[in-house]
Amino acid sequence: MSCEQHRPYLAAVADNELEVVPASTLAHVRACPTCRREVETHSLLSARLQEAAAAGSSLTGAGRRRLWAAAAMATLLIAALVAGLAGWRGPGGQDQVLAAASAAQGPPQFHSSDEAAIGAWCERQSGRSMPLVALPALVPQGARTDQVDGVQVVTLAYKTDTGSRVTVSWLNDTPSQSNITDRSVAGRTVLLVRSRSGMTVVAGDASQATLRSIAAQLQAGRGGALQPAVS
Numbered sequence: 232m233s234c235e236q237h238r239p240y241l242a243a244v245a246d247n248e249l250e251v252v253p254a255s256t257l258a259h260v261r262a263c264p265t266c267r268r269e270v271e272t273h274s275l276l277s278a279r280l281q282e283a284a285a286a287g288s289s290l291t292g293a294g295r296r297r298l299w300a301a302a303a304m305a306t307l308l309i310a311a312l313v314a315g316l317a318g319w320r321g322p323g324g325q326d327q328v329l330a331a332a333s334a335a336q337g338p339p340q341f342h343s344s345d346e347a348a349i350g351a352w353c354e355r356q357s358g359r360s361m362p363l364v365a366l367p368a369l370v371p372q373g374a375r376t377d378q379v380d381g382v383q384v385v386t387l388a389y390k391t392d393t394g395s396r397v398t399v400s401w402l403n404d405t406p407s408q409s410n411i412t413d414r415s416v417a418g419r420t421v422l423l424v425r426s427r428s429g430m431t432v433v434a435g436d437a438s439q440a441t442l443r444s445i446a447a448q449l450q451a452g453r454g455g456a457l458q459p460a461v462s
Contacts, residue, residue: 234259234263234265234266237255237256237259237260237263237266238266238269240252240253240256241256241260241266241269241270241273242273242414242415242416243415244256244257244260244270244273245270245271245273245274246273246274246415248415276329276333276416327382327384327402328414328416328421328423328432329414329416330377330384331377331384331386331400331402331432332400332414332416332421332432332434333416334375334377334384334386334400335375335386335388335398335400335432335434337375337377338375338388339372339373339374339375339386339388340373340374340375340376341373341374341375342372342373343371343372343373344370344371344372345371346371349371349373349374349387352374353374353376353385353387356374356376356383356385357376357383357385357403359385359403368391368392368441369389369390369391369397369445370389370390370391370392371387371388371389372388372389372390372396373387373388374386374387374388375388382402382403383403384400384401384402384403385400385401386398386399386400386401387399387400387401389435391437391441393437395435395436395437395438395441396435396436396437397433397434397435397437397441397442397445398432398433398434398435399431399432399433399445399449400431400432400433400434401429401430401431402429402430402431402432403429408425409425409426409427409450410424410425410450411423411424411425411443411446411447411450412425414432416434419434420439420442421433421434422434422442422443422446424446424449424450425450426449426450426451426452427452428449428452431446431449433445433446433449
């Protein structure tokens with residue numbers, strides 16, 4: 232088997248989730264310097280996110296926001312070192328799913344619970360309106376934009392009715408198929424959604440059932456758009 236066939240399992244190797252990794256992949260990683268470097272990069276990314284989470288628990292307000300912004304930048308730089316991972320790739324070959332999920336860890340750059348205001352900000356920043364996840368249990372918190380491998384990613388931040396955080400990162404790409412794919416990023420599962428509305432990465436600390444419900448609505452193309460306010 233070539234490296235390409237083993238790469239979907241490298242994040243699991245890095246996170247020591249070996250029960251889902253074929254024995255042939257473990258043998259390949261031991262013998263392949265390129266795949267070992269990718270595993271090491273995944274491990275470094277996971278460690279940085281865990282360090283940021285631990286440090287952030289003792290901070291509040293602006294200190295926590297600065298920490299998460301720095302952590303997001305660090306994870307983007309680390310992600311840029313990962314070559315050939317399974318998933319959607321940008322013009323430079325970077326794994327956009329990994330980078331988008333990392334960028335989404337940062338706090339919103341624009342804070343609001345008003346959908347029209349969020350939509351107006353998203354359109355000003357990206358030149359495109361962002362679809363709304365139409366779930367009653369989700370309350371909009373704001374949005375952020377990040378340049379990932381020359382592609383702009385727009386992330387909408389939400390809270391559930393139980394206080395869990397959910398992010399929906401819109402990638403500037405129109406897929407040719409419709410499906411939902413699990414990805415392991417720094418020891419957690421994120422969902423890559425391909426639909427007629429575009430390509431999104433759904434992440435957060437909400438339950439997997441909640442995340443999958445959001446992903447299913449995105450895939451089905453239900454919901455409206457965060458329309459800009461009329462001036």
